[in-house]
Amino acid sequence: MRMRPKLQLLDKSLIERIVGEAFQLIEDPGVRVAPYVVNLLHDAGITVKDGVAHIPEVLARRLLDLAPRGFCLYDRSGKPAVRYGGDDVHFDPGSSCLNILDPETQQPRPALSGDLVRLVQVAEMLPQFAAQSTAMVCNDVPAEIGDWYRLLLVLWYSEKPIVTGAFSAASLHTLIDLLGIEGGGRAALRQHPRAIFDVCPSPPLNWSEFASQNLVDLARAGVPAEIVSMPLAGATAPVTLAGAVTQHAAECISGITIHQLAQPGSPIVWGGAPAIFDMRSGKTPMGAIETAMLDVACAEVGKFLGLPTHAYMVAGDGRVIDAQVEMESGMSTVLGALAGINMISGAGMLDFLACHSIEKLVIDAEAIASAQRLIEGIDARSDSLAVAMFAQTGLSGDFLKLKETRSLFRKEQHFPSAVIDRGLPTMNSNGDEPGILQRARQRVEELLSAYERHPLPPEREQELITFALREAKASGLEGLPEILRAEYAHESGLL
């Protein structure tokens, strides 16, 4: 049996201390909660005083046990495509970014709906991404519909599962409605969820009105929730990595408590975007090794409790695509994969999560493919490791001719795309050797050319568009940016 390579940063006794202190924290000093959940907590016997819930360990442990150990997200066709739980590892692009590195100028500018569509189409073509994300905030649509409009574009152009989130308590229901329409109704959505929603507590130990309400409403809708706890070590969390991991655990446990009280058994993920707080710049470097250590350690605690896991990795902090950004992104990709984190978000992002880049996304995809190869580990493949092959070649060194070589090299070696320079001829028409950025740009164009949109069944497409047009119009938006009228008008009878 092949060994699965694994990274472990915490020993059992330290994990037990972390969990023990996390349970202490949710009882005293407790967790700030919003009025929306006070009755729910009261009814379960939790004391809530001055907006602070004091959650007893016994109750929290019982509710943790009710949370599912694993569940699936499904693609558009209804096939399970992402499995949360165990050591399965999946990647999706980073989400909710305000800016994009312009493909031409490589300068940051506000992201537009056309940028999101290009990113979705590229991610759709890359098998490294098991899921899409609502990756950008589209600055060309009104802010009040920004969250569901992103989801509409992803639903329109992708068949993969989606990592998403709402920007307000009220808009969550519009997003769920969209998913319901696309998936054939609320009951179907509950049975075969296509999307998971990120829900963020505010550090330290604060479930805001918006976050509390999202937790409860998602649980009741049966739509998976992913807690994205983001302690910033040294600023909004203890400076020690162990202390920040403990706070993360307390935020996750308290969130799961609220969530499971609302609907026992509803799917939820132990996730996060922890980071260190840089004591010189005041920034929160996603590419710092300590940030990756926090991610790995937080996931270890989640696994210890038997829960599905998530982390924010594969992001770099430099402002352009350069050696720093890719060094940081590559390192955290490998660490996340070795940690067996179920969903790793962040590919494509740079500049402290302030900027997305489609070119970076295709470079990150190469790091992801390498990490995926790494965790496949080393397989003996046959009874004889080398002796049988030497029996054929002797000392001639002529292994290239062996049938074993031909039959096994594709299993043994991962072949990167032309983004990675493996010494193949790459000269462009000018006779120049293209650098990584040029190779990435070329790859993006190739993927976009090969992309083909697969329409939804006509009746669902019509319903989706009718719903979106109505909601958009209510916000003063005429038409649906980046959804070509020709693509929907025929089916919806809107021509």
Add this chain to the structure above:
Amino acid sequence: MARELMPDDNFSAMRQSIIDGAPDTASSLAQQAVSAGVAPIDAINHGYVPGMHDVGEQFAKGQMYLPDMMASAEAMRAAMAVLDPELKKLGAERPMSGVVVLGTTKGDIHEIGKILVGTMLTAHGFRVHDLGVDVAGEKFAAKVQELHADIVGVSALLTTTMRNQKGVVDAIEKAGLRPRVKIMVGGAPVTRRWAEEIGADGYAKDAMSAVALARQLMEQKTPAVVEAV
């Protein structure tokens, strides 16, 4: 009238108490100065403010870190808690560079950066009114109106709450105050481009550059606007 400065007025110790981030020492030296008849304004200008200057410079050079700055800010506050009432008793005030309203944006409860900015601005002669954390745009606007503030400083630590900085700009615009107040933004996820995008007047990456920016913004305020205020 305050007596002339004497070599043993402990100014270097005051300065050092700020650099060391020692609030108890800073406070005790301030009390000693008051008892000894040292003019509060001299203690501030010759003792504590030079300490904050040193701290700012060392921070800019990467020789001091944010926790050191926080401790220095705490020491400065401890000294001012003693000296400010004494100044008031004397009917004196420090020459004022401008009035600043500071706060962390709606939905955000973080204030480390904001406290540092407030401390550095105070040390450099600005009168700072700190609204605290989780502050709605309308509250900023109301305080600007009340204090005839020159500058509004809006902080945000999280990408999710950074978006609410625009709400502050909008609220000030809506209240008709935009022509007479400058708006500066900052915080870990904030960039110069974001500041431009939301219509703020400037972005400062740290507390020291916030002082430079605030001075620059004061210079930009036209005399007509200043008179109107």
